[in-house]
Amino acid sequence: MRSTLMLIVVAIAFLYVTDTVAAENKFVGTKTCAMCHKAKDKGEAFVIWQKSVHANAYKTLESEASKKIAKEKGLSKPPAESPECLKCHVTGGGVAKNVEKAFDMKEGVTCEACHGAGSGYKTLHAKAENKAKAVAAGMIADDAAEKTCVTCHNQESPTFKGFKYAEFWAKIEHKLPKK
Numbered sequence: 176m177r178s179t180l181m182l183i184v185v186a187i188a189f190l191y192v193t194d195t196v197a198a199e200n201k202f203v204g205t206k207t208c209a210m211c212h213k214a215k216d217k218g219e220a221f222v223i224w225q226k227s228v229h230a231n232a233y234k235t236l237e238s239e240a241s242k243k244i245a246k247e248k249g250l251s252k253p254p255a256e257s258p259e260c261l262k263c264h265v266t267g268g269g270v271a272k273n274v275e276k277a278f279d280m281k282e283g284v285t286c287e288a289c290h291g292a293g294s295g296y297k298t299l300h301a302k303a304e305n306k307a308k309a310v311a312a313g314m315i316a317d318d319a320a321e322k323t324c325v326t327c328h329n330q331e332s333p334t335f336k337g338f339k340y341a342e343f344w345a346k347i348e349h350k351l352p353k354k
């Protein structure tokens with residue numbers, strides 16, 4: 176009985192700690208990631224991202240097409256100021272308060288939209304042996320990163336025409352060079 180109670184206490188404490196870790200992490204912006212992920216021999220994830228549609232996702236909200244959609248939806252503010260659109264077109268959904276100075280939502284859908292807010296893991300994860308710790312500190316990688324796609328690529332998008340992972344990933348593919 177006593178040990179069961181102890182287990183419950185430990186479980187609750189664990190949930191509290193992991194929750195707080197995620198909540199305390201700050202979005203750092205793409206410049207921090209670029210420092211180590213820009214060079215060609217490092218896989219140039221930053222360069223690939225910069226050329227991708229995701230880097231333009233905020234800008235899209237300033238287009239005539241966006242204004243038309245917002246009007247049809249009866250939004251009271253321009254799309255680039257509406258939470259209904261920012262939700263998926265910028266990292267943090269336009270409401271994130273947990274941000275460092277260098278973070279700018281106008282960068283659109285950034286690394287951290289898929290890999291998690293970086294403050295906790297940005298230094299830690301650079302050594303392969305720290306992977307588990309980096310994940311515990313908020314890094315989203317591997318299959319977990321794949322799963323983030325459908326948090327935005329879904330029916331709630333006013334222009335949704337379907338989502339096929341393999342096909343879409345091919346358009347934004349980036350990876351570390353083979354060791």
Ligand code: HEC
Pocket residue numbers: 203207208209210211212286287290292293294297298300301302303304306315316317351
């Ligand atoms: C100090 C340099 C440095 C910075 C800053 C940095 N990274 Fe990395 N990152 C690395 C290195 C080195 C690796 C390869 C580690 C390894 O060999 O497993 C890596 C690997 C990764 C991986 C793959 C992890 C895995 O095991 O699958 C992801 C995802 C990643 N970084 C995302 C980011 C993001 C997002 C940012 C910005 C918030 C960032 N990195 C900032 C150096 C850095």
Ligand code: HEC
Pocket residue numbers: 235236238240241242244245248254257259260261262263264326327328329330331332333334335336337
């Ligand atoms: C649930 C997430 C989500 C929401 C909410 C959302 N979008 Fe998008 N938007 C996307 C995704 C994902 C795409 C990429 C194409 C697709 O699947 O719709 C996209 C694409 C677009 C495009 C380009 C379409 C094209 O065919 O090139 C426009 C314009 C756009 N969105 C405007 C808006 C406006 C305006 C709002 C707010 C009224 C909004 N979006 C709300 C996720 C969203």
Ligand code: HEC
Pocket residue numbers: 205208209212218220221222224229284285286287288289290316317318320321347349350351352
């Ligand atoms: C739209 C979501 C998305 C964005 C934006 C994004 N990534 Fe990724 N990233 C992924 C996915 C998914 C993978 C592949 C995970 C897997 O299956 O190994 C990946 C893989 C990686 C890897 C390679 C891991 C390996 O083992 O080869 C690195 C490094 C990385 N991302 C860094 C970045 C950086 C830095 C940025 C921003 C400049 C960025 N990513 C932007 C989704 C994203």
Ligand code: HEC
Pocket residue numbers: 228229231232233235262263264265266284288289320321323324325326327328340342343344346347
């Ligand atoms: C934070 C929300 C978000 C996440 C997470 C996200 N996307 Fe997107 N994605 C968008 C938005 C918004 C657009 C439309 C950008 C625009 O047109 O300006 C888009 C557009 C795209 C496009 C271009 C689609 C087209 O019709 O040309 C591809 C490809 C894509 N995303 C792949 C992915 C993949 C693969 C993942 C997961 C690894 C992913 N995205 C995760 C929001 C997201």
